[in-house]
Amino acid sequence: MNFFVIGVNHKTAPVEVRERFAIPESRLPEATKMLATYPGIEEGMIVSTCNRVEMVARSVNGNADMRGFLKQLYNIDPAEYEQYLYEYRSTEAVRHMFRVASSLDSMVVGEPQILGQVKEAYATARAVGAVSSQLDALLTRAFAVAKRVRTDTSIASSSVSIASVAVELAKKIFGSLQGRSVYIVGAGKMCELAARHFVAHGVGKIYVANRTYERGVAFAKKFNGEAVPIEHLYETVDKADIVLSSTGAPVTIFRKEHGEKFLSRRKNRPMFFLDIAVPRDVDAKMNDLDGIFVYDIDDLQQVVQSHMSDRKEEAAHAEAIVNAEVEKFEERLRTLDVVPTIVSLQEHLETVRQAEIDRLRGRLGELSPEQEMAVDALTKGIINKIMHTPITTLKTAAKEPESTTVIELVRRIFNLHEKAKDETVKTGSPQSGPGK
Amino acid sequence: MPLLWLRLAVAFYGLGLVYSLLLLSKRGDVLARVAGPAVGLGMIFQLVSLVEFAVLEGKITASVHHSESLLAFVIMVVFMIFFVRYRTSSPGIFVFPLVFFLTFASATGPQGFALSSPLLKNSWTIIHIVLIFTGYAGLFLSFGASLLYLIQERSLKSKQPASFAGRLPALQTIDEIGYRALLLGFPFMTFGLIAGSVLAENKYGSMFFADPKVLLSIIMWLVYMVLLYTRWNSGWRGRKAAYLAAFAFIAAVGAWAANYFSRLHRFNIS
Numbered sequence: 001m002n003f004f005v006i007g008v009n010h011k012t013a014p015v016e017v018r019e020r021f022a023i024p025e026s027r028l029p030e031a032t033k034m035l036a037t038y039p040g041i042e043e044g045m046i047v048s049t050c051n052r053v054e055m056v057a058r059s060v061n062g063n064a065d066m067r068g069f070l071k072q073l074y075n076i077d078p079a080e081y082e083q084y085l086y087e088y089r090s091t092e093a094v095r096h097m098f099r100v101a102s103s104l105d106s107m108v109v110g111e112p113q114i115l116g117q118v119k120e121a122y123a124t125a126r127a128v129g130a131v132s133s134q135l136d137a138l139l140t141r142a143f144a145v146a147k148r149v150r151t152d153t154s155i156a157s158s159s160v161s162i163a164s165v166a167v168e169l170a171k172k173i174f175g176s177l178q179g180r181s182v183y184i185v186g187a188g189k190m191c192e193l194a195a196r197h198f199v200a201h202g203v204g205k206i207y208v209a210n211r212t213y214e215r216g217v218a219f220a221k222k223f224n225g226e227a228v229p230i231e232h233l234y235e236t237v238d239k240a241d242i243v244l245s246s247t248g249a250p251v252t253i254f255r256k257e258h259g260e261k262f263l264s265r266r267k268n269r270p271m272f273f274l275d276i277a278v279p280r281d282v283d284a285k286m287n288d289l290d291g292i293f294v295y296d297i298d299d300l301q302q303v304v305q306s307h308m309s310d311r312k313e314e315a316a317h318a319e320a321i322v323n324a325e326v327e328k329f330e331e332r333l334r335t336l337d338v339v340p341t342i343v344s345l346q347e348h349l350e351t352v353r354q355a356e357i358d359r360l361r362g363r364l365g366e367l368s369p370e371q372e373m374a375v376d377a378l379t380k381g382i383i384n385k386i387m388h389t390p391i392t393t394l395k396t397a398a399k400e401p402e403s404t405t406v407i408e409l410v411r412r413i414f415n416l417h418e419k420a421k422d423e424t425v426k427t428g429s430p431q432s433g434p435g436k
Numbered sequence: 437m438p439l440l441w442l443r444l445a446v447a448f449y450g451l452g453l454v455y456s457l458l459l460l461s462k463r464g465d466v467l468a469r470v471a472g473p474a475v476g477l478g479m480i481f482q483l484v485s486l487v488e489f490a491v492l493e494g495k496i497t498a499s500v501h502h503s504e505s506l507l508a509f510v511i512m513v514v515f516m517i518f519f520v521r522y523r524t525s526s527p528g529i530f531v532f533p534l535v536f537f538l539t540f541a542s543a544t545g546p547q548g549f550a551l552s553s554p555l556l557k558n559s560w561t562i563i564h565i566v567l568i569f570t571g572y573a574g575l576f577l578s579f580g581a582s583l584l585y586l587i588q589e590r591s592l593k594s595k596q597p598a599s600f601a602g603r604l605p606a607l608q609t610i611d612e613i614g615y616r617a618l619l620l621g622f623p624f625m626t627f628g629l630i631a632g633s634v635l636a637e638n639k640y641g642s643m644f645f646a647d648p649k650v651l652l653s654i655i656m657w658l659v660y661m662v663l664l665y666t667r668w669n670s671g672w673r674g675r676k677a678a679y680l681a682a683f684a685f686i687a688a689v690g691a692w693a694a695n696y697f698s699r700l701h702r703f704n705i706s
Contacts, residue, residue, distance in 0.1 A: 290589075302596070
């Protein structure tokens with residue numbers, strides 16, 4: 001449990017400081033290697049994203065000079081940056097890594113990128129041989145916890161950007177967006193972003209009407225769409241199910257009377273107006289028409305806000321999951337420690353020995369104290385001789401990177417898992433299969 | 437025995453009822469997993485009950501109460517068809533309570549006046565009843581779907597998509613369910629009425645038209661047709677369609693209740 005985390009993130013440090021700490025991808029393998037070979041450190045990994053830089057390490061004896069490493073890596077005086085740094089040890093370090101991977105420590109809680117970034121950092125560290133045993137177990141577990149948080153809570157299920165909320169609402173109206181069409185009025189940046197989102201979700205045809213036709217054509221080209229001269233706007237706009245409007249027009253373009261015409265031409269099939277222009281392009285009264293849905297920029301923002309607060313609620317649920325997982329993980333690490341394994345192995349064999357002697361006592365008949373001692377010495381001797389090599393191997397293996405695998409293997413071969421859990425000592429044949 | 441199976445069915449439908457009530461609260465998710473298999477089992481027991489009765493008695497219904505069970509079953513069958521196609525149990529909000537109460541009434545209520553006419557053993561009568569019931573089921577499902585449509589539409593218009601409406605299918609999907617249910621029910625209703633007319637014409641002559649149940653059924657059929665026509669011609673959906681469907685539904689309930697004052701459908705004159 002000698003885990004350490006030191007780092008800066010968006011909560012503790014301004015961007016200037018984070019920039020100072022950020023490690024470019026090309027240098028990451030080298031830096032990770034440096035961390036893992038730093039005196040006193042056994043394993044290490046570095047996560048470097050625009051929101052955080054974290055050094056995760058496991059020390060040999062519970063002490064690691066993480067600040068010394070920072071000094072060496074960045075050539076800085078860590079004391080200068082003390083106010084921006086945070087540091088976690090053992091249990092808290094485990095909890096922190098679980099929270100980071102589960103996106104509970106992110107700026108936008110629940111955003112999915114961070115898990116991928118941690119996974120990349122892990123892959124880099126593995127590639128240079130910087131993680132192997134316990135840190136490996138910690139990270140593998142962190143990924144599993146992140147997955148559990150995603151599936152068991154709805155922390156990541158709601159959209160928290162304007163464009164994704166727009167797509168989500170469109171799906172609430174039209175179901176699948178496959179084969180739907182989007183009509184874009186005004187070829188602005190905002191529209192382009194939203195249009196990209198719609199295309200990514202399977203929207204078919206894109207129409208573009210812009211004040212300067214040429215710009216419309218250029219815009220339409222990007223999406224394989226069709227440019228429409230702005231004079232034909234009112235005759236053509238009802239061809240689309242979704243209308244994205246973002247012009248600089250000072251007055252509203254779409255009013256209720258237009259909406260009525262669109263609906264009658266569309267045989268009342270629903271239409272969705274997304275008005276991201278300020279001042280607005282779509283008259284709010286249009287929303288009163290059955291079958292027309294109008295969302296302006298404030299409405300979209302409001303949905304984003306409500307989703308944000310939903311996420312905060314879900315985050316509490318996720319924290320509980322993380323806490324439970326931290327406990328489970330520590331429990332597991334404890335059983336994977338080499339000393340308890342050797343002890344329970346010896347206990348196990350001793351039980352077997354005793355049971356065998358008891359079983360044969362009848363046939364041995366009355367034994368004198370000397371004979372009794374001889375039988376004891378004989379059986380103990382056999383066991384000690386046989387166990388000598390496995391125990392030495394275990395002890396050396398504990399120092400090796402692959403120790404967890406070896407220890408786990410031994411525990412399984414001798415079926416020590418269950419015995420470690422409940423202290424009841426079973427007597428009987430040692431041949432019972434490995435427990436699950 | 438048929439009653440025992442029926443009472444078992446009631447118990448399972450009860451779970452469906454609880455589900456539809458709790459769907460309005462937050463705990464609907466857990467129940468959703470239980471409700472499906474539960475009402476499925478309910479259907480099986482109900483089918484056993486109905487078949488056993490038919491085999492024993494040689495007719496499919498013996499009283500108004502008894503036919504409620506048959507109607508409930510047919511509604512469930514239509515619901516299941518849409519459940520399999522659209523993977524949504526949302527219409528269950530309206531379907532499960534109705535099915536539960538129909539089956540419950542059938543399994544426990546007083547049997548009322550018996551329908552004793554030998555006409556009931558006529559296969560034309562049986563066809564007439566089953567066809568009409570399927571028509572009812574389609575109409576009811578469509579009515580339920582238009583109510584869901586209104587809920588979803590209101591939620592979208594309010595610009596604060598609520599958590600309950602969040603679990604409903606997309607507006608378009610609900611719309612499709614409503615329309616397809618109408619399309620499915622209409623031919624059944626039409627042929628059911630024709631079968632009934634032929635039957636009554638044969639038996640009672642043209643005077644059968646003066647019967648209240650017959651008149652209400654014809655009104656219902658006309659509204660049904662208007663619903664389909666407006667939908668097909670000008671795409672009426674949402675509020676307008678819901679009003680029309682509600683009207684048709686009330687006519688249907690009236691037609692159903694008319695058994696109590698219809699001479700013709702007492703099936704006790706020989």
